[in-house]
Amino acid sequence: MTRDDLFNINAGIVRDLVSAVADNCPGAFIHIISNPVNSTVPIAAEVLKQKGVYDPKKLFGVTxxxxxxxxxxxxxxxxxxxxxxxxxxxxxxxxxxxxxxxxxxxxxxxxxxxxxxxxxxxxxxxxxxxxxxxxxxxxxxxxxxxxxxxxxxxxxxxxxxxxxxxxxxxxxxxxxxxxxxxxxxxxxxxxxxxxxxxxxxxxxxxxxxxxxxxKPELKASIEKGIAFAQKQTVAA
Ligand SMILES: NC(=O)c1ccc[n+]([C@@H]2O[C@H](COP(=O)([O-])OP(=O)(O)OC[C@H]3O[C@@H](n4cnc5c(N)ncnc54)[C@H](O)[C@@H]3O)[C@@H](O)[C@H]2O)c1
Missing domain, CATH: 3.90.110.10 (Lactate dehydrogenase/glycoside hydrolase, family 4, C-terminal)
Structure with a gap:
């Protein structure tokens, strides 16, 4: 299983966990370690934006x-x-x-x-x-x-x-x-x-x-994460 195979499992998990973080502790530092990090961090950013609490200085992919x-x-x-x-x-x-x-x-x-x-x-x-x-x-x-x-x-x-x-x-x-x-x-x-x-x-x-x-591979992974998060509007 590659990191990308994990996308289908982890994209939804990260979306839901970050959504809960946005609701309950929006000022926290958020460390994303679930793979594929190249996509899960952009997913987290989109969710936080949808919730109106995105602070790019506090969102980290753990590399x-x-x-x-x-x-x-x-x-x-x-x-x-x-x-x-x-x-x-x-x-x-x-x-x-x-x-x-x-x-x-x-x-x-x-x-x-x-x-x-x-x-x-x-x-x-x-x-x-x-x-x-x-x-x-x-x-x-x-x-x-x-x-x-x-x-x-x-x-x-x-x-x-x-x-x-x-x-x-x-x-x-x-x-x-x-x-x-x-x-x-x-x-x-x-x-x-x-x-x-x-x-x-x-x-x-x-x-x-x-x-x-x-760059092309990283760009594609970032865009895949953003597209996933934008397809699904997070419950307000
Ligand atoms: N960033 C890094 O450096 C790095 C390094 C290694 C692994 N990873 C990633 O870390 C993650 C975990 O890896 P692992 O080898 O420990 O996997 P694992 O399969 O051994 O453990 C995953 C755990 O998550 C739990 N889980 C499953 N669905 C869940 C949900 N909806 N909510 C909460 N918990 C849930 C499972 O019960 C299991 O205990 C993977 O995404 C892996 O790719 C990241």
């Missing part, structure tokens, strides 16, 4: 696991301490829409063309690898829980006034021509305080090509 995987695989490959490694992952949260920006790895590390190709594909397919290994018995449950916990903790730190909280997340964005895009964001008391455009500047040729290549 933390892509960063966790990228950091882990790079640390292993380069013999670095995992805690020191930070690889921004941009785009979306499925297949080729997951774009690890290995050239922006901190601490800076150099990769051969072969390593870049291998690591990129491994990070993009890591979720599918686990789903296939579990053969119908769920997805990457524990690592998903870890990623969710990390993102929630970051959100709580931001809500508590910590001025130095950055995470990658799939959010409403103007960094590209797409209405939603995952990038590093600065989190603050009111949600997204700033999108971080610098990661998208000075990309390598490989990354630039991959960025252009992911």
């Amino acid at each position: 933390t696991l892509d960063v966790v995987r990228a950091n882990t695989f790079v640390a292993q490959r380069k013999n670095l301490k995992l805690i020191d490694v930070d690889v921004p992952v941009v785009g979306g949260h499925a297949g080729i829409t997951i774009l690890p920006l290995l050239s922006k790895t901190k601490p800076s590390a150099s990769f051969t063309g072969e390593e870049i190709e291998e690591l990129t594909v491994r990070i993009q397919n890591a979720g599918t690898e686990v789903v296939e290994a579990k053969a119908g018995a769920g997805s990457a449950t524990l690592s998903m829980a870890y990623a969710a916990a990390r993102f929630v903790e970051s959100s709580l730190r931001a809500l508590d006034g910590d001025g130095d909280v950055y995470e990658c997340s799939f959010v409403q964005s103007d960094l590209t021509e797409l209405p939603f895009f995952a990038s590093r964001v600065k989190l603050g008391r009111k949600g997204v305080e700033a999108l971080i455009p610098s990661d998208l500047q000075g990309l390598t040729e490989y990354e630039q090509k991959a960025l252009e290549a992911l």
Whole structure:
């Protein structure tokens, strides 16, 4: 089962849960982790708009696991301490829409063309690898829980006034021509305080090509979510 197969099951679940959030706690930070995140976040946005309570700064697609995987695989490959490694992952949260920006790895590390190709594909397919290994018995449950916990903790730190909280997340964005895009964001008391455009500047040729290549798929997934939500008017 791919993330997209989950659309038919999860689109309605996300619509109904977000509708309840809109009615009961419209000011909350909303973290969407149900797949396909590339579509479920736009669904949530539409529902919130229909309810008149959409605050784009408070709606997040949880893509933390892509960063966790990228950091882990790079640390292993380069013999670095995992805690020191930070690889921004941009785009979306499925297949080729997951774009690890290995050239922006901190601490800076150099990769051969072969390593870049291998690591990129491994990070993009890591979720599918686990789903296939579990053969119908769920997805990457524990690592998903870890990623969710990390993102929630970051959100709580931001809500508590910590001025130095950055995470990658799939959010409403103007960094590209797409209405939603995952990038590093600065989190603050009111949600997204700033999108971080610098990661998208000075990309390598490989990354630039991959960025252009992911856009049509990501656009289609976003539009699929919006169309689903607009087809069904949420009960007021
Ligand atoms: N964003 C990420 O990084 C990431 C990573 C892994 C998995 N996921 C997604 O997380 C979701 C859960 O994955 P899983 O492997 O734990 O799946 P799972 O099938 O093991 O668990 C899903 C749970 O949801 C419950 N459920 C079903 N319908 C429901 C409803 N209408 N209301 C409330 N609960 C309902 C089920 O009873 C079950 O306990 C999936 O959408 C998966 O794709 C996201």
